[in-house]
Amino acid sequence: MNVGNTNFLSLLKRLDECILYVENNHQYAESNVYLLKFRQLQSRALGMIRFHVLSILKSASSQVQGAIRSSGGNKASLSEGVEASIIYVRFKAAASELKTIFEEIESRAPRKEYIHLLEECHKLYCEQRLSLIKGTVHQRISEFAKKEGLPSLTRSGCSYLMQVCQLEHQLFDHFFPSSSEDASSLAALIDPLSTYLYDTLRPKLIHEASFDFLCEMVDILKVEVLGEQFSRRSESLAGLRSTLERILVDIHERLTFRARTYIRDEIANYIPSSEDLDYPAKLEHFADVKSETATDANPDVFKTWYPPLEKTISFLSKLYRSMEPEVFTGLAQEVVDVCSVSIQKASKIIAKRSTPMDGQLFLIKHLLIIREQIAPFEIEFSVTHKELDFSHSLEHLRRILRG
16 A cells, blocks of 8 residues: 555545544543554554655746757756746646645644645755755846945846745745745744845845935835735735745845934044035025026025035935934934034034135024925934924024124
8 A cells, every 4th residue: 555546535534533533532441552553553654645745846946947948058058938837837736746745744734744745845845845946946036136326226126026925925825825824834944045145145235335226216115016016916925024024134234324424424523615605605606596597496496505414304205205214313413413414513614614604694694505405304203202492592593683
């Protein structure tokens, strides 16, 4: 008797019934002896199933690998259509006889011995599938990494892995229809595949200095992938979530580090040029240009701002959608404080180079711009009730107006 015999599963079912009957009727003579023998037979039968499953899976894998060699020489050289046809359709056909066996095991899963057997089958299945597709996945992600920048690599890598996960989930659902909803069943297959993308992105990520690239990566993962794609295909992509969230955490850490470096280098330690401090001449020049263009909307208005102020507003607008609220709040408060100090220093220099009035007007103008520009982030600032204090500057303004 072997697992392929048409009577095997019916006999196994009869054996299960005998075990259940003896377990519920200990009053019969030598019931414990019969129970022991029945369980020994059951253990042997389940062992035969495990061996049979492994044999069929290995045979299916060998057939697929043979088809790959005859079709293209290696997995990396195949087109996606041919690759999918061989790796998925051919495997499904080669292992078709396992579907009935897996369905029988799943139907008896409430019993602990079948739960253990089902977990073993999941493990064997994932091992064989991984051996077939890991080379292709690694090759594709490596190709993306060679020719694409970090944001594009993130988008392409995630898109490709989502496609692979969906195909693998469909194939797994064909063999294990009752287990496919549990993401952990495919973890032994999906985790190593997603790790290829993580290991490719991380070295590039920790050396990335571009604010724009890091913010774009956050948008890709949070909005495009974890937002849009997962809302439509959450069940088939569930296995990817932990790795993608891990990548997102690394991006946030890098972004926070770069943010603090930017605040220090570009705002706190900003060294103004003579042109930066050429007030009120800069405003007079801007007024002349504006009158010549005869328009109310002039995109060059930012050129009249002191550079640290422009850098601060740009910094906040980029980080606002990319950081967690509590982290953004801390960075926003820090950069506004640093910018205010930088403006005050510039005001004092202008007061010495031009007149005290020009220095005070410069200070008032820029502090008012800060207050206006941070209005969209007021909710975040309200957590700590932090406000800009203009009382000192307003008093100077009153004295100036009084003459």
